[in-house]
Amino acid sequence: MEFSSSRNPQQILSKIATNDGHGENSSYFDGWKAYDSDPYHPINNPNGVIQMGLAENQMCFDLIEDWVLSHPEASICTPEGVKNLMQTAIFQDYHGLPKFRTAVARFMEKVRGDRVKFDPNRIVMSGGATGAHETLAFCIADPGDAFLVPTPYYPAYDRDLRWRTGLKLLPIVCDSSNGFKVTMEAMEDAYEKAQEANIRVKGFLLNNPSNPLGTVLDRETLRDIVKFINDKNIHLICDEIYSATVFSQPDFISISEIIEEEHEIQCNKDLIHIGYSLSKDLGFPGFRVGIVYSYNDAVVSCARKMSSFGLVSTQTQHLVASMLSDEEFVDKFLAKSSERLAERHGTFTRGLAQLDIGTLKGNAGLYFWMDLKKLLREPTVEAEMELWRIIIHEVKLNVSPGSSFHCSEPGWFRVCFANMDDETMRVALRRIQKFVIFHCKGSDSSAAAATTPKKNHCRNSKLKLSLSFRRLEDRMAQHHIMSPHSPMASPLVRAT
Numbered sequence: 001m002e003f004s005s006s007r008n009p010q011q012i013l014s015k016i017a018t019n020d021g022h023g024e025n026s027s028y029f030d031g032w033k034a035y036d037s038d039p040y041h042p043i044n045n046p047n048g049v050i051q052m053g054l055a056e057n058q059m060c061f062d063l064i065e066d067w068v069l070s071h072p073e074a075s076i077c078t079p080e081g082v083k084n085l086m087q088t089a090i091f092q093d094y095h096g097l098p099k100f101r102t103a104v105a106r107f108m109e110k111v112r113g114d115r116v117k118f119d120p121n122r123i124v125m126s127g128g129a130t131g132a133h134e135t136l137a138f139c140i141a142d143p144g145d146a147f148l149v150p151t152p153y154y155p156a157y158d159r160d161l162r163w164r165t166g167l168k169l170l171p172i173v174c175d176s177s178n179g180f181k182v183t184m185e186a187m188e189d190a191y192e193k194a195q196e197a198n199i200r201v202k203g204f205l206l207n208n209p210s211n212p213l214g215t216v217l218d219r220e221t222l223r224d225i226v227k228f229i230n231d232k233n234i235h236l237i238c239d240e241i242y243s244a245t246v247f248s249q250p251d252f253i254s255i256s257e258i259i260e261e262e263h264e265i266q267c268n269k270d271l272i273h274i275g276y277s278l279s280k281d282l283g284f285p286g287f288r289v290g291i292v293y294s295y296n297d298a299v300v301s302c303a304r305k306m307s308s309f310g311l312v313s314t315q316t317q318h319l320v321a322s323m324l325s326d327e328e329f330v331d332k333f334l335a336k337s338s339e340r341l342a343e344r345h346g347t348f349t350r351g352l353a354q355l356d357i358g359t360l361k362g363n364a365g366l367y368f369w370m371d372l373k374k375l376l377r378e379p380t381v382e383a384e385m386e387l388w389r390i391i392i393h394e395v396k397l398n399v400s401p402g403s404s405f406h407c408s409e410p411g412w413f414r415v416c417f418a419n420m421d422d423e424t425m426r427v428a429l430r431r432i433q434k435f436v437i438f439h440c441k442g443s444d445s446s447a448a449a450a451t452t453p454k455k456n457h458c459r460n461s462k463l464k465l466s467l468s469f470r471r472l473e474d475r476m477a478q479h480h481i482m483s484p485h486s487p488m489a490s491p492l493v494r495a496t
């Protein structure tokens with residue numbers, strides 16, 4: 001007998017279970033699927049897709065592995081650490097281990113140059129920043145309420161903040177004319193639109209440093225935002241998950257510094273909350289160490305109760321507390337991490353600049369924001385998606401299209417660079433190089449053209465989407481131009 005539920009699951013499940021609020025159907029996740037079905041491997045699958053759509057930090061695992069090996073007592077599954085196994089296994093307090101909260105608060109201070117203090121009693125655990133943001137949304141807003149969020153923004157906010165809470169996200173539209181600055185005018189405009197639509201705005205979600213832009217906000221903008229939210233009496237939720245990925249000037253300025261500037265600004269601290277995790281700064285997304293840090297006592301208390309749904313395991317707390325309490329290690333890690341991110345970012349962006357491909361000037365994050373507007377057939381989202389499909393399926397790079405970040409201008413792409421080794425990075429650069437040279441130069445496929453790209457060579461050219469990149473590859477081979485897997489002799493590599 002067939003049960004009715006197996007014929008139509010929509011009828012017996014909840015609205016949350018059957019709506020597509022998870023966002024899995026977006027191009028952002030499609031790119032991941034393309035990678036999953038054909039992943040690049042230098043030996044087993046050298047023509048596979050290279051994953052450049054994942055903001056993962058793999059740059060310093062040598063340092064972390066060394067630390068773990070030289071501190072066997074920090075793990076509970078070693079002869080040196082097993083004496084802590086029982087206490088760790090039975091501990092289940094949702095306040096978290098005091099040594100964990102103290103170590104995380106201290107780490108957050110260090111990352112902010114010791115210019116601010118964090119109170120360990122305000123550290124609340126969550127399952128990654130994903131859990132932190134949802135918890136904050138549950139504490140602050142009711143279904144149907146809205147948060148304003150500057151564009152472009154991290155695609156999974158649509159899932160994290162909206163799906164289970166019933167919250168709305170309303171865009172504050174920013175564009176490249178001023179480097180995607182968040183202006184007072186754009187904030188007021190978004191707020192006014194919400195009022196016209198009769199939507200109650202309860203908060204402002206700010207991501208600093210920004211994913212996808214790779215930029216940090218300046219002091220003036222942060223002050224403007226604090227003035228704005230105080231004026232409207234709405235909450236400010238600051239996602240500072242990339243705070244330690246800043247690799248060059250200007251320094252990162254945390255919201256926690258701005259609200260201490262009492263001579264400059266009047267702020268109701270009850271409106272200020274930070275979402276954080278160790279997923280990016282330490283590269284631990286698998287550990288699910290998320291943090292809600294709120295200046296509002298009621299939010300701390302409510303978030304702590306809610307944290308039962310997303311606690312960090314005590315085993316992870318134990319390890320992280322030991323590691324982050326080693327200040328010498330933390331200092332070395334932070335310095336090396338910035339150094340390596342700066343080098344990787346520089347290699348990629350200089351390589352692209354030599355091809356006259358622009359990137360937004362950035363100094364943070366695990367990615368950069370690449371401008372391919374001049375390769376679009378026309379300035380539309382459809383044309384952006386056509387170009388993106390070529391990049392995924394023919395160039396075999398999973399980069400993420402700007403439209404998936406709600407970018408208001410077609411032609412921008414986020415390119416992640418910290419989730420691969422040096423050799424994969426070189427292969428990725430060679431693929432971009434070949435792609436740009438052939439699509440921009442059209443039939444000019446001489447070997448010289450491949451190694452000495454001229455400035456502005458794409459300025460007036462449009463992408464010929466009918467031209468198969470694979471056919472072009474064949475032509476490259478006929479002209480004895482290097483294959484993506486041969487040793488590099490191009491200016492791109494010399495730039496590294």
Ligand SMILES: Cc1ncc(COP(=O)(O)O)c(C=O)c1O
Pocket residue numbers: 055127128129130131154207211239241276277278279285289290
């Ligand atoms: C801006 C931003 N916020 C939050 C998250 C979620 O992080 P977590 O893995 O800690 O849940 C990410 C992950 O990519 C992110 O880029």
